[in-house]
Amino acid sequence: MNKLPTILCLIAILGGTALLAFGNTTGAVPTYAVSLVGKYLCYAILALAVDLVWGFAGILSLGHAAFFALGGYAMGMYLMRQIGTRGVYGNPLLPDFMVFLNWKELPWYWTGFDNPMFAILVAMAAPGLIAFIFGWFAFRSRVSGVYLSIITQALTYALLLAFFRNDMGFGGNNGLTDFKDIFGFPLQSDAVRRALLIASALFLAACLLAARTIVTSRFGKVLIAVRDTESRTRFLGYRPERYKLFVFVVSAVMAGIGGALYVPQVGIINPSEFAPANSIEAVIWVAVGGRGTLVGAILGAILVNAGKTFFTGALPEFWLFALGALFILVTLLLPKGILGLFARREPPPAAMPAPEPAE
Numbered sequence: 001m002n003k004l005p006t007i008l009c010l011i012a013i014l015g016g017t018a019l020l021a022f023g024n025t026t027g028a029v030p031t032y033a034v035s036l037v038g039k040y041l042c043y044a045i046l047a048l049a050v051d052l053v054w055g056f057a058g059i060l061s062l063g064h065a066a067f068f069a070l071g072g073y074a075m076g077m078y079l080m081r082q083i084g085t086r087g088v089y090g091n092p093l094l095p096d097f098m099v100f101l102n103w104k105e106l107p108w109y110w111t112g113f114d115n116p117m118f119a120i121l122v123a124m125a126a127p128g129l130i131a132f133i134f135g136w137f138a139f140r141s142r143v144s145g146v147y148l149s150i151i152t153q154a155l156t157y158a159l160l161l162a163f164f165r166n167d168m169g170f171g172g173n174n175g176l177t178d179f180k181d182i183f184g185f186p187l188q189s190d191a192v193r194r195a196l197l198i199a200s201a202l203f204l205a206a207c208l209l210a211a212r213t214i215v216t217s218r219f220g221k222v223l224i225a226v227r228d229t230e231s232r233t234r235f236l237g238y239r240p241e242r243y244k245l246f247v248f249v250v251s252a253v254m255a256g257i258g259g260a261l262y263v264p265q266v267g268i269i270n271p272s273e274f275a276p277a278n279s280i281e282a283v284i285w286v287a288v289g290g291r292g293t294l295v296g297a298i299l300g301a302i303l304v305n306a307g308k309t310f311f312t313g314a315l316p317e318f319w320l321f322a323l324g325a326l327f328i329l330v331t332l333l334l335p336k337g338i339l340g341l342f343a344r345r346e347p348p349p350a351a352m353p354a355p356e357p358a359e
Helices: 003-026 031-057 064-081 096-100 116-140 145-164 190-216 218-228 230-235 240-266 276-289 295-314 316-333 338-342
Strands: none
Touching (some): 003 031, 003 190, 031 218, 031 240, 031 295, 064 116, 064 276, 116 145, 190 240, 230 240, 276 295, 276 316, 276 338, 295 316
């Protein structure tokens, strides 16, 4: 895999973030733009996670939004614990929605979320654990193709229904919101917004480097062989389910990190983040940018979401039509995505010389 696109992407991510942060300190860049770009970078982490499993392992996951949302809920639980007496009901021990629902004590699974490091660990561990359990059964049963895609979509829909319930203890339909502080600093301050943008850029860069290290290693070569010809790889003595399980768990952890960074920048997390449509959108981002390129997934996520911001503001009723048309056009005209336009084209093979006539 060529290093140049990765290097250029890292320069664009880190350099662009530095310029935005500096522009915000001088007043040239408004704070809402900083938060908006930070949100795009979180989406790019999700797209990178999807590309890792779809582009290099052949696993078309339609449920990665679930891992993104789980990471977001873990961070949201920490942020809710920081509200304290400043909530509507002023209870320092219980979030407002629990007081409203007449809960008497904090559920045991909320224990520890007053510690930010614990919340960050759970944001990675919870998606990773669910991905491991799901992948263990799915890959060992050799479920693949469209059947696996349907099962992943069923997983995220089941979580959507579960988190909608008030008795789950996660805020029900309204979710978690009205956050005040993060790491002891006011969440709405410009300095915190800049810090979250920089953190999103650094984690995106780290995830890109980690993903590239995986796919360019010997492990990655076997993974690509599993994607292309799983049965032949199995006959050569490899265990494809182990390779797929590992990369699926790593991808879920990446998505959880993206969700944890996303929530403090948008100020809310609710069950709608589990919606299957969100996972399908992530697949579209990867397809638009270029499946199996890593950098293309990041590019697609940023470009599509920037277009979404424009369309939902100028022509909100046409956004879904524009998204569908974009996916169809890319599928028909750019099967390798935007990044495929810049891929090195191999020269056509030379024609075989005609045999000389026999004398």
